[in-house]
Amino acid sequence: MRVTIADVARIAGVSKTTVSRVLNTRGEVDHATRAHVREVIERLGYVPSSGAVGLARGSSRTIGMLVPSLTWPWMGEVLQGVVDTVEEAGxxxxxxxxxxxxxxxxxxxxxxxxRAFDGLVAVEPEDTLAMLTALHRKGLPVVLIDDRGRHPEFPHVTAENREGGAAAAHHLLSLERRRPLVVAGPLRFGCVRDRLDGFGGVYAEGGHPLDPALVVESDFTEAGGRAAVRRLLGEGHTFDAVFAHNDLAAIGALAALRAAGLRVPDDVAVIGFDDIPMAGLTHPALTTVHQPMRTMGETAARMLLAQLTGEESSRASAVLPTSVVVRESTVGP
Known part of the structure; x- marks a missing residue:
């Protein structure tokens, strides 16, 4: 059976608060008592939990992070940004x-x-925003890394989705690609609508409004991107570019175009969104809109730590810039 802080307190003949103060090296405990408690801790082999260590100071000095899955291609970059920032702060x-x-x-x-952690960074798992909002209203500091465009009432970090879509359109138009196929993500997500609005707005302003038949909703997967392009080609639609709303769908588009005997970028240029590590390893290498995922993790962690340490945060939310990374899928070797 695991030894608890209550066991240490009982055998040492002191309160749990006194044990916690010893663990936290607080000065309110006299030298003899401190030595006695430490001797009991060593004898029992007690390993303090974060909650026990933080009892006296009212915090665990631990951050929680909630994510849908670690299999998302860019999740590692976000997580690394959070870890680096949190560990640097102790x-x-x-x-x-x-x-x-x-x-x-x-x-x-x-x-x-x-109370295992003091505050939460979340990449929102679907259908949990109401729960996160309720936790925030009850006093838990929460910062959302907002990949869905939900814009909650608590602080959040997101990227310039509309501007990213517009930049993708400007890049394709500069290459005289005037009839693009858009493989969109799920349209219930605000970030998807923003990317579509930014992209379509630039094409409309240039005198080339998007063909509604060439705007298809997909699911952010490689299989979804492959199926969308294959279906449109099978129906006889022609297009000279593909703008996929994430890199996995763009990779699927590359595969479908190759299977159909079309050359990229000679016949069809392809651009994705995210700039996951795999984007530079495709054949041809994928042009994409870069999201600063590691910086988003770092920024969210800094915003949360500012709340926990009582520092004033300069912004209730942060919107980070996106940029086009040009590779061979649009400009050739």
């Missing part, structure tokens, strides 16, 4: 995923109730 990190649906959410909420 905090720990508890990572929660929602791989098991409601069971995962129940485990996460139990840790919230146990």
């Amino acid at each position: 905090f720990g990190l508890l990572l929660f995923t929602c791989n098991r649906g409601t069971d995962s959410v129940a485990r996460f909420t139990s840790q919230v109730s146990a």
Whole structure:
């Protein structure tokens, strides 16, 4: 059976608060008592939890992070940005995923109730925004890395999705690609609508409004991008470019075009969105709109730490710039 702080306090003949103060090296405990408590801790082999260490100071110096899954291609970059920032500040990190649906959410909420962490960085798992909002209203500091364009009432970090879509359009128009196919993400997401609006707005202003038949909703997967391009080609549609709303869908588009005997970029130029590490390894290498995912993680962590340490945060939210990374799928070797 695991030794608890209550066991240490009982055997040492002191309160749990006194044990916690010893663990936190607070000065309110006299030298003899401190030495006695430490001797009991060593004898029992007690390993303090983050909650026990933080009892006296009212914090665990631990940050929680909630993500849908670690399999998302850009999640590693976001996580690394959070980890680097949190560790530099002397905090720990508890990572929660929602791989098991409601069971995962129940485990996460139990840790919230146990005050296992002081604040939360979240990449919103779908259908959890109401829960996150309720936790924020109850006093838990929350910062959202907002990949869905939901714009919650608490601080959030996002990228310039509309501007990114516009930049993709400017790039393709500069190459005289006037009839693009858009493989959009799920249209229920605000970021998808923003990317589409930015892209379509530039084409309309240039006198080349998008053909509604060439705007298709997909699901952000490689298979979805492949299927969308294959279906449009099978229906006899012609297009000279593909703008996919994420890199996985763009990679699927490359595969479908290659299978159809079309050359990229000679016949069809392809541009994605995200700039995941895989984008530079495709054949041809994928032009894409870069999202600063690691910087988004760093920024969200700094915003949360500012709340926890009582520093004034300069912004309630942060919108980070995107940029086009030009590779061979649009300009050739």
